[in-house]
Amino acid sequence: MQPEYDVAIIGGGPAGSTAGILLAQAGRRVVIVEREKFPRFHIGESLLPYSVATFDRLGVREELDRWAVDKRGAEIATACGSRVVKFLFENGFRLRHRRAYQVERAKFDQMLLDRARTAGAEVREQTAVERVEFASDAVTLHTSGGVLRARYVIDASGRNAVIGQQLDLKQPLPHLRKFSCFAHYEHVQRDCGIEAGLTRLVSAEGHWFWLIPLDDARTSVGVVMDVDAFKAAKQSPEETLDRVIDASPVMRERMRDARRRTPVHAIGDYSYRNARLTGPRWMLAGDAAGFIDPIFSTGVFLAIHSGEQCADALHAVLAKPSRESRLFARYERGLRRVMDKYLRFVTAWYQPEFIEVFTSPTQKFQLAPAVNAVLAGNLGNDFGIWWRMQLFYLIVFLQRHYPLCPRLESRAPAQAQAVAEVS
Ligand SMILES: Cc1cc2nc3c(=O)[nH]c(=O)nc-3n(C[C@H](O)[C@H](O)[C@H](O)COP(=O)(O)OP(=O)(O)OC[C@H]3O[C@@H](n4cnc5c(N)ncnc54)[C@H](O)[C@@H]3O)c2cc1C
Structure with a gap:
């Protein structure tokens, strides 16, 4: 039949x-x-x-x-706000598509x-x-x-x-045993113009946050941390989300007037x-x-x-x-x-050296635009992107032993503040 x-x-x-x-x-x-x-x-x-x-x-x-929502790129900040890096897709290496959506x-x-x-x-x-x-x-x-x-x-x-x-x-994937909790909020502080549509990532010690604008009023806010850290704190997902937001000066400021509009959802151990x-x-x-x-x-x-x-x-x-x-x-x-x-990219993100290099992007050799292109989803076999990414990983590797880029505050308390706007 x-x-x-x-x-x-x-x-x-x-x-x-x-x-x-x-x-x-x-x-x-x-x-x-x-x-x-x-x-x-x-x-x-x-x-x-x-x-x-x-x-x-x-x-x-x-x-x-x-x-x-018109998404033109992303911003990555450290939790205390001392380093902020913006990636605008219009500056990506040989990108054919320069806008996305939230x-x-x-x-x-x-x-x-x-x-x-x-x-x-x-x-x-x-x-x-x-x-x-x-x-x-x-x-x-x-x-x-x-x-x-x-x-x-x-x-x-x-x-x-x-x-x-x-x-x-x-x-x-045992090295990516993560837990995430998230909700939709209103009255989260936004920037103006096209910057209002950026994805915002805030990297803290042991966890990171996202802020994603969904429309004029609502923003998706979530945190990702190790499963073991979530379990050790013995708190509910709601308590966890409130606690980590409160502990981050950048998040506290952005969420000062925020009101939660959905239950807090939680997902654990999702990488495989x-x-x-x-x-x-x-x-x-x-x-x-x-x-x-x-x-x-x-x-x-x-x-x-x-x-x-x-x-x-x-x-x-x-x-x-x-x-x-x-x-x-x-x-x-x-x-x-x-x-x-x-x-490979995600695994690197969870190493402090990666954040140090990532948030101190160099204009040399167009490394930042090449990283930007991979983050935009350019998966072609472009040799220009390939060798730049190899060089980027080499710098991350060397950073482990020699501080080529400024260390994070948690690893070098006396570090000078660095704010970078990247192309
Ligand atoms: C914390 C977190 C944050 C994320 N943030 C982002 C982000 O910002 N951007 C991004 O691109 N991705 C993000 N993702 C990933 C994204 O959620 C998924 O990659 C995406 O939804 C995958 O789409 P899919 O169609 O494969 O699966 P899904 O969207 O999960 O769709 C699968 C469908 O299958 C149905 N289904 C399941 N079992 C059965 C069954 N037995 N019979 C019939 N139907 C079934 C489900 O109901 C569901 O509707 C995130 C993931 C997590 C965990």
């Missing part, structure tokens, strides 16, 4: 909707199975410029221009799922996939709403990673990878393929990127099934390369 769908997609977040829209636009029979009813709260609100080309393909760029995820995810419906995908909300059965000619999804069959399946179920769990592929990203008749996309850390806002970018790559690969495979192993292997190689790149 012929399966009723060409592709079944588990999860209607950014990865699943992206794949669903593109496959439906290409005329494939697609079903997206989503366990929640949208709109629903989700974290991951700061997007990267290199998703914009995909937004054009998805047909949602104009809608985003209408309601999303979005409320409930609205963004609903927009993408609605777009999948209008493109022709069938969407089944409030339906959870419990198990996937693989056969040589099809996959069968056992869901809370019955059984459905498709020729291929994309697992885009986020950190729930349905196939990763089922096949025991998930591999935690999968031993495999593809197999016979299945592909993993977005967080279901792996999640590294939220520091550089790469999650939704990777979700959209991998959803797009899965859709293009499957469209070609459906036309010519003999291409499956070659195209799946290419997808897996490409996504691993990108994840490795960001994992």
